[in-house]
Structure formats: structure tokens, C-alpha cells
Amino acid sequence: MKKIVLDQQVGGGRIIMIPDVSNMLFSFTFFSILGWVIEVVYRSVRDRSFVNPGLLKGPYLILYGAAALVLMVSVSFLHEYNIFMKALCYFVITTGIELISGLNAQHFFNVRLWDYSDQRFQFRGHICLKFSIYWILLAFAFEYLLLPAYQGLATRLSCFGKGAFGIIMVLLMAIDFSMAVRRKQRRIEKEYQDARVKR
Numbered sequence: 001m002k003k004i005v006l007d008q009q010v011g012g013g014r015i016i017m018i019p020d021v022s023n024m025l026f027s028f029t030f031f032s033i034l035g036w037v038i039e040v041v042y043r044s045v046r047d048r049s050f051v052n053p054g055l056l057k058g059p060y061l062i063l064y065g066a067a068a069l070v071l072m073v074s075v076s077f078l079h080e081y082n083i084f085m086k087a088l089c090y091f092v093i094t095t096g097i098e099l100i101s102g103l104n105a106q107h108f109f110n111v112r113l114w115d116y117s118d119q120r121f122q123f124r125g126h127i128c129l130k131f132s133i134y135w136i137l138l139a140f141a142f143e144y145l146l147l148p149a150y151q152g153l154a155t156r157l158s159c160f161g162k163g164a165f166g167i168i169m170v171l172l173m174a175i176d177f178s179m180a181v182r183r184k185q186r187r188i189e190k191e192y193q194d195a196r197v198k199r
Contacts, residue, residue, distance in 0.1 A: 002143075006058040020159075022166060023159075023162060024163070025165075025167060026162035026163070026165060027068060027154070028066070028068070028069055028158075028170070029169035029173075030150070031065055031067075031069075032061055032062055032065030032068075033169075034064065035060075035063065035065065035067075035068075036059050036060050036064070036165075037059075039053035039061060039064075040052065043133065053113070054113075055105060055109060055111060055113060055180055056177060057171065057179070057180075060139050060173060061162075062173060063097065063098075067094065070097065071090075071094075071142055072147065073145075074089060074093060082174065087140075090135070091132055094135035094138075095127050095135060097197065098132075098135070101112070101113070102114065102125075102126030102127070105128060106126075108184070110184075112125065116130075
């Protein structure tokens with residue numbers, strides 16, 4: 001990922017760098033949308049009807065956008081490692097993100113975005129060995145197939161265009177998320193009022 005040097009002192013050897021914000025925002029939104037498309041196709045074909053897989057209303061899955069950013073950083077650090085070390089790292093990264101996302105969705109919104117309770121070697125229905133293996137394979141596909149193609153596309157787009165698109169989409173996601181929080185609050189308030197009436 002492109003870097004910008006903010007502060008550099010040659011004598012002291014001090015170099016501070018931050019990611020290019022426009023590329024970071026564009027990557028996050030691009031893969032959030034792509035992840036939504038993949039999940040919609042997979043779940044709709046499986047259930048034979050249209051399924052919006054996300055907690056939010058819009059056509060994006062923040063989980064995929066965040067995972068893509070983490071994997072992009074990981075690829076840059078792991079490119080010299082052997083395939084077994086990469087597989088182990090991808091297992092920890094992808095399964096960890098899935099577990100944290102599942103626990104947060106259930107804790108804060110009382111929603112199960114997926115349920116692996118019927119799978120072998122699962123933990124609380126949030127992660128399981130079979131899908132962890134799938135994520136490892138997808139991480140390798142991301143590194144060797146998707147990421148090179150995406151980088152070729154990103155280099156053809158202007159920095160302004162990527163930044164504008166990323167900012168607009170992140171703002172829409174933030175509004176969507178705040179509305180989801182508000183809907184959750186209203187359900188809690190309604191349940192509380194209903195409980196008082198029953199008393």
C-alpha cells in the first residue's frame with residue numbers, strides 16, 4: 001500500500017509513516033461492497049431467495065472491508081515466509097476477525113449474523129474449523145489473485161476520485177450504523193415498556 005513519509009530524521013534514523021488515506025478508504029469501501037456481493041450470491045443461492053447478509057441496510061459488509069485492510073498489511077509482512085507460516089497467520093487473522101465480529105454483533109445488537117452450531121469443532125456457533133479452512137484458502141486467493149488485480153485497478157484511478165468515493169461511502173456506512181443502533185435502542189425501549197404493561 002502506498003505510504004506517505006510525515007517525519008524523517010536522517011541522523012537519528014527516525015522515520016514515521018502513515019498509510020495513504022485515499023487508498024485506505026477506497027480499499028475499505030471497495031472490499032466491503034465486494035464482500036457484500038459475495039455473501040449475497042452465496043446465501044441467496046443456498047436459500048433460493050434474496051438474502052441481505054449484513055446487519056446494516058446498505059450494500060456493504062464492514063467485516064470484509066476491515067479484513068481486507070488487515071490482510072493487505074499482512075501480505076506485505078509475510079511475503080518472504082513459507083506457505084505453512086502464511087497459512088497459520090491467515091488462520092489466526094481471519095478466524096479472529098470472524099470471532100470478534102460475531103461476538104460483538106450478538107452482544108451489542110443481539111443478532112447472530114451466522115451460526116455454526118451444527119458444525120463440528122465449533123466455538124459458540126461463531127467460528128468452526130471447516131469455515132476457518134475456507135478463510136485460509138480465500139486469504140491465499142486474495143493474496144495471489146484478487147490483490148494484484150485490485151492494485152492494477154487502483155493505480156488507474158485518481159487519488160481524488162478514490163478519496164471522494166471512500167469518504168462518501170464511509171459517511172453512508174456511519175449513518176447506516178447509527179440508524180442500526182437507534183433501531184436497537186427502540187426495540188429495547190419497546191420491550192421494556194411491554195414488560196411494564198404486563199406487570
